[in-house]
Amino acid sequence: MPKEGYVERFEKPIKSHVELHIEQGPVLESNNKDIGIVTGIVGVRWLKITFIGKQSHAGATPMNMRRDPVIPLAKTALKIRETALSYKEMVGTAGYIKVFPNVVNVIAGEATITADIRTLDLTDLENAVQKILRSAKMYAQNEKVGFNYSILQNKDPVICSQSVMQAIKQSTEELGYSYILLPSRAGHDTQNVAKITKDVGMIFVPSKGGISHSPDEWTEWEQAHKGVEVLKNVLIRLASNIKS
Known part of the structure; x- marks a missing residue:
């Protein structure tokens, strides 16, 4: 070296x-x-967040019996924006969304979203990531779906x-x-x-x-x-x- x-x-x-x-x-x-x-x-943090629910028929499954992973995904997308706006000079983007099986008449079994968070302040960056992950986990629990995440990119300012x-x-x-x-x-x-x-x-x-x-x-x-x-x-x- x-x-x-x-x-x-x-x-x-x-x-x-x-x-x-x-x-x-x-x-x-x-x-x-x-x-x-x-x-x-x-600094940049890329998160990949996946929600795992229960795939089922869109017509035959009552609303109160669903485990729909798209619901926490949608709330997480809004949380990414809300979090970025709460800090000075931060930007946040939900740039990738994937729903499986991605069919009109099927409640999804799995839904994935990414978060791209950027700011010059390292402390703000770390805090924002934790806020998003805590919220995403809570949204998953509320809908009785599984939750996991990975960090795709981790660069400090x-x-x-x-x-x-x-x-x-x-x-x-x-x-x-x-x-x-x-x-x-x-x-x-x-x-x-x-x-x-x-x-x-x-x-x-x-x-x-x-x-x-x-x-x-x-x-x-x-x-x-x-x-x-x-x-x-x-x-x-x-x-x-x-x-x-």
Whole structure:
């Protein structure tokens, strides 16, 4: 294993890391800003929650004799949204739902939902996950259905270095570009590099319409050029600080 601050291909330690990326969201465009100075990359928890009920006929089974796993699933979907809204700067998504056997006239035997929870605050992240799981378990018990879960992804937040953020701010101001501070709610290579050096930072340029992971994803060439100019100046500034 390489020593802390080193990777096998380099003989000297990595002092700083700066990543230029499209925002992948609507904040810069909606605020009419050229540059986003990233304050940190959110932590992420992916949960897979499964409710196991009793598959039976939709017409022949009285309402009070059902063990329907879709009911706790639906309540959990709402709980994910409610929980995310109760914390500052948190987002929560129920992005995947699967019902078996997924037939119109059959009460499902099994229902699965995922939760994607993201925030910069690690304590809030952990608390939100526990709130969702406690509620999901309670919903299952109320409907007399089984409950289990697994954690599909577990990434802690990465806070950007104040020195790198300051270098980005100064470089942006020198170039006369407008900017805003914002967190990154998507994952980036910087999260992995932060295991080698804590002196990391990111520069965002606007995404047209806030669209990403789509054929319609686009950033204007002028905006991309501004990002490159800021990155160039930041690297020169950081390198000069090392020499001094």
